[in-house]
Amino acid sequence: MNTKTETENKQLQSVASDEVAISMSKVNKWFGNFHVLKDIDLSIYKGERIVICGPSGSGKSTLIRCINRLEEHQDGDISVNGVTLDSNLKNIHAIRSDVGMVFQSFNLFPHLTVLENCTLAPVWVRNMTKTEAQEIAMEYLTRVKIPEQAEKYPGQLSGGQQQRVAIARSLCMNPQIMLFDEPTSALDPEMISEVLDVMIELAETGMTMLVVSHEMGFARRVADRVIFMDYGEIVEQNTPEEFFANPKSDRTKLFLSQILSH
Amino acid sequence: MTEITEQNKVSEKFVPKPSLPPPPNTTGAIGWLRYNLFDGFLSSCLTVLSLIAIGFMCVNFYEWAFAKAVLEAANRQECRITPTEFGTCWAGVKFWFTRFIYGRYTDTEIWRVNFAAIILILWMIPVWLPRVTAKLNIALSGVLIFPFLAGYMFLGGDRNWFMEIMVSVALGCFITVMIHSLLCLFTGAGISRWIIQLTGFSSRSERLHKFPVIMFAVIIFLLSLFLINDVAFKEMPNNLWGGLFLTLVISGIGIASALPAGILLALGRRSKMTVIRVLCVAFIELFRSVPLITILFMATTMFPLFLPEGFHINKLASAIVAVCLFAAAYMAEVVRGGLQAIPKGQYEAAEAVGLTYWQSMGFIVMPQALKYMIPNIVSNFMGLFKDTTLVSIIGLYDLLGMINAVSQDPSWIGLHHEPLFTAAVIFFIGCFAMSKYSQYLERNLGAGHGR
Ligand SMILES: Nc1ncnc2c1ncn2[C@@H]1O[C@H](COP(=O)(O)OP(=O)(O)OP(=O)(O)O)[C@@H](O)[C@H]1O
Numbered sequence: 001m002n003t004k005t006e007t008e009n010k011q012l013q014s015v016a017s018d019e020v021a022i023s024m025s026k027v028n029k030w031f032g033n034f035h036v037l038k039d040i041d042l043s044i045y046k047g048e049r050i051v052i053c054g055p056s057g058s059g060k061s062t063l064i065r066c067i068n069r070l071e072e073h074q075d076g077d078i079s080v081n082g083v084t085l086d087s088n089l090k091n092i093h094a095i096r097s098d099v100g101m102v103f104q105s106f107n108l109f110p111h112l113t114v115l116e117n118c119t120l121a122p123v124w125v126r127n128m129t130k131t132e133a134q135e136i137a138m139e140y141l142t143r144v145k146i147p148e149q150a151e152k153y154p155g156q157l158s159g160g161q162q163q164r165v166a167i168a169r170s171l172c173m174n175p176q177i178m179l180f181d182e183p184t185s186a187l188d189p190e191m192i193s194e195v196l197d198v199m200i201e202l203a204e205t206g207m208t209m210l211v212v213s214h215e216m217g218f219a220r221r222v223a224d225r226v227i228f229m230d231y232g233e234i235v236e237q238n239t240p241e242e243f244f245a246n247p248k249s250d251r252t253k254l255f256l257s258q259i260l261s262h
Numbered sequence: 263m264t265e266i267t268e269q270n271k272v273s274e275k276f277v278p279k280p281s282l283p284p285p286p287n288t289t290g291a292i293g294w295l296r297y298n299l300f301d302g303f304l305s306s307c308l309t310v311l312s313l314i315a316i317g318f319m320c321v322n323f324y325e326w327a328f329a330k331a332v333l334e335a336a337n338r339q340e341c342r343i344t345p346t347e348f349g350t351c352w353a354g355v356k357f358w359f360t361r362f363i364y365g366r367y368t369d370t371e372i373w374r375v376n377f378a379a380i381i382l383i384l385w386m387i388p389v390w391l392p393r394v395t396a397k398l399n400i401a402l403s404g405v406l407i408f409p410f411l412a413g414y415m416f417l418g419g420d421r422n423w424f425m426e427i428m429v430s431v432a433l434g435c436f437i438t439v440m441i442h443s444l445l446c447l448f449t450g451a452g453i454s455r456w457i458i459q460l461t462g463f464s465s466r467s468e469r470l471h472k473f474p475v476i477m478f479a480v481i482i483f484l485l486s487l488f489l490i491n492d493v494a495f496k497e498m499p500n501n502l503w504g505g506l507f508l509t510l511v512i513s514g515i516g517i518a519s520a521l522p523a524g525i526l527l528a529l530g531r532r533s534k535m536t537v538i539r540v541l542c543v544a545f546i547e548l549f550r551s552v553p554l555i556t557i558l559f560m561a562t563t564m565f566p567l568f569l570p571e572g573f574h575i576n577k578l579a580s581a582i583v584a585v586c587l588f589a590a591a592y593m594a595e596v597v598r599g600g601l602q603a604i605p606k607g608q609y610e611a612a613e614a615v616g617l618t619y620w621q622s623m624g625f626i627v628m629p630q631a632l633k634y635m636i637p638n639i640v641s642n643f644m645g646l647f648k649d650t651t652l653v654s655i656i657g658l659y660d661l662l663g664m665i666n667a668v669s670q671d672p673s674w675i676g677l678h679h680e681p682l683f684t685a686a687v688i689f690f691i692g693c694f695a696m697s698k699y700s701q702y703l704e705r706n707l708g709a710g711h712g713r
Pocket residue numbers: 031032034036054055056057058059060061062063
């Protein structure tokens with residue numbers, strides 16, 4: 001029993017290279033007068049898996065939404081795969097088609113079937129033919145273990161299944177980076193693990209992943225680096241062992257004691 | 263602790279109670295009557311009073327419409343049933359009915375109007391047949407391309423090169439739609455699949471499949487060009503158009519252009535580009551705040567004052583433009599309302615997978631928003647259909663205009679009620695059909711979503 005949990009929880013081998021995938025330097029953002037992101041400096045390497053945590057309102061979502069320009073940063077530089085994010089629409093589209101995103105509320109397209117959800121962007125953005133796109137979609141739907149739901153509409157699926165479809169939909173674009181914004185926090189407890197399992201399998205393939213999550217078990221097992229944010233700043237970042245064992249800042253300690261106590 | 267375990271051991275067996283029939287007189291016809299019409303003293307009184315009122319009206323209507331009906335008469339004077347009293351002169355309606363429908367269109371040319379109507383019906387029927395594919399293309403071609411064909415059939419006369427091309431394209435589209443629908447119905451495969459198969463392209467890469475299809479389109483176009491080469495219709499200037507025909511032309515064009523124009527205006531109003539937004543807001547607010555009749559008068563009387571000397575602008579054309587602008591402004595607000603019902607997450611998900619603005623609008627946002635908009639869109643269409651009667655005030659002979667004209671005809675002078683009743687019935691049929699169709703659409707579009 002004991003040995004089994006140990007092997008299950010064994011940490012994934014790090015596959016991070018020294019090639020930079022995302023680099024942010026001195027990034028600042030305001031919502032009106034409210035300073036959401038303050039001087040964010042962050043480099044993420046290819047194949048690196050990062051978990052971001054922090055209290056509500058600390059700017060975690062805003063940070064990762066800046067990476068694919070769902071939010072616009074006002075100051076500083078962000079570059080993704082060497083392409084600088086500015087108001088150039090071409091760059092934005094190039095980055096968006098290389099960066100997949102999974103939302104807390106799934107955001108599947110309710111008027112399209114699961115398969116159509118997965119093939120729409122490959123056909124129109126990647127110029128695949130319909131048959132090619134469908135083959136790839138079925139492959140990824142099989143990987144997230146719901147090929148039999150392909151013809152259903154999102155509204156007919158459970159939350160966990162919807163979130164797995166959302167992951168498959170992003171993967172169909174063959175992205176190099178995946179962003180996850182609290183992918184499991186809208187799910188019932190028994191569905192969380194089916195989504196986390198899919199994410200762990202994805203991590204094993206060497207995908208660069210940026211995950212906003214409070215699933216500390218997941219962070220321990222998958223993350224190369226855990227980032228703690230508060231008040232729009234990166235308070236602390238470290239390997240998961242160090243981060244959980246001896247947090248440096250007292251803010252981190254307080255946060256960890258709060259989320260680990262229940 | 264021990265108590266709990268003991269309780270857990272002795273679990274009772276649950277047997278559901280049998281269902282009993284409901285108390286008597288609460289279901290069935292008698293139950294319905296009691297509950298809905300005779301539920302207490304006040305309700306019974308109201309029911310009886312209403313029944314008396316309805317009965318009274320029915321009797322009166324019967325007397326007017328049937329008992330006093332005069333079906334054969336050569337003029338209004340012959341419709342008297344007593345020397346002093348006129349009967350209900352259905353003979354007048356019968357005499358003028360063709361004019362009510364077609365206005366002053368020459369009798370021998372009326373078949374052209376009917377023929378165009380039949381083409382439109384044939385063009386649109388496939389949209390309702392479940393086995394037919396590519397419905398959206400069929401519907402769009404019907405809305406965008408059919409008007410050129412219809413326009414020529416109605417107007418006749420010489421064709422310039424532009425009309426020559428557009429009429430051929432329209433005819434070609436019609437032929438293609440017909441072949442496609444028949445193929446779908448009888449073989450289950452659409453026309454492009456057949457073309458690809460017959461030309462032997464099915465074994466080639468999917469990217470090459472468009473070439474035989476384009477070839478086919480060109481051939482059909484040339485064929486249509488050849489077909490219409492010798493066809494020339496007598497010119498029927500549009501001041502001869504009238505009656506229900508004219509009403510349908512004006513409201514049809516208004517309806518067909520209102521939705522696309524409304525969508526563009528609504529998107530413009532939400533645009534981040536200030537100039538576009540301000541222009542759209544100004545347009546919408548201007549046209550929504552002015553009565554349609556004013557716009558019609560401005561279009562037909564004031565606008566020509568600004569035109570250079572000798573430049574003549576057709577009254578019907580300016581009325582149609584006025585109706586379209588007015589309808590677009592209203593539709594824009596309906597569309598904006600529908601867009602607001604779409605959660606932000608849908609826009610973000612569409613952006614995040616890399617779709618462009620127009621792609622995400624076209625594939626993600628609009629299809630969902632249109633579903634919410636259907637009741638409002640159809641209300642607007644019904645309003646527009648009825649509002650076109652205002653063009654009778656600026657001197658066009660639409661259905662209402664014809665009716666007014668008839669009442670001033672020397673031998674039928676004073677014939678008002680019967681034609682107006684006829685017009686009311688015609689408008690009711692049109693609007694009721696639209697309303698029923700919108701309910702059907704709502705049910706059908708809602709079904710697929712499973713939520
Ligand atoms: N569009 C917006 N306009 C104004 N303020 C916003 C907007 N989006 C977020 N904020 C504010 O910015 C702050 C950071 O928001 P963000 O969503 O990034 O937090 P978060 O760390 O993801 O929190 P949570 O854990 O609740 O998701 C919050 O205080 C929020 O109220």
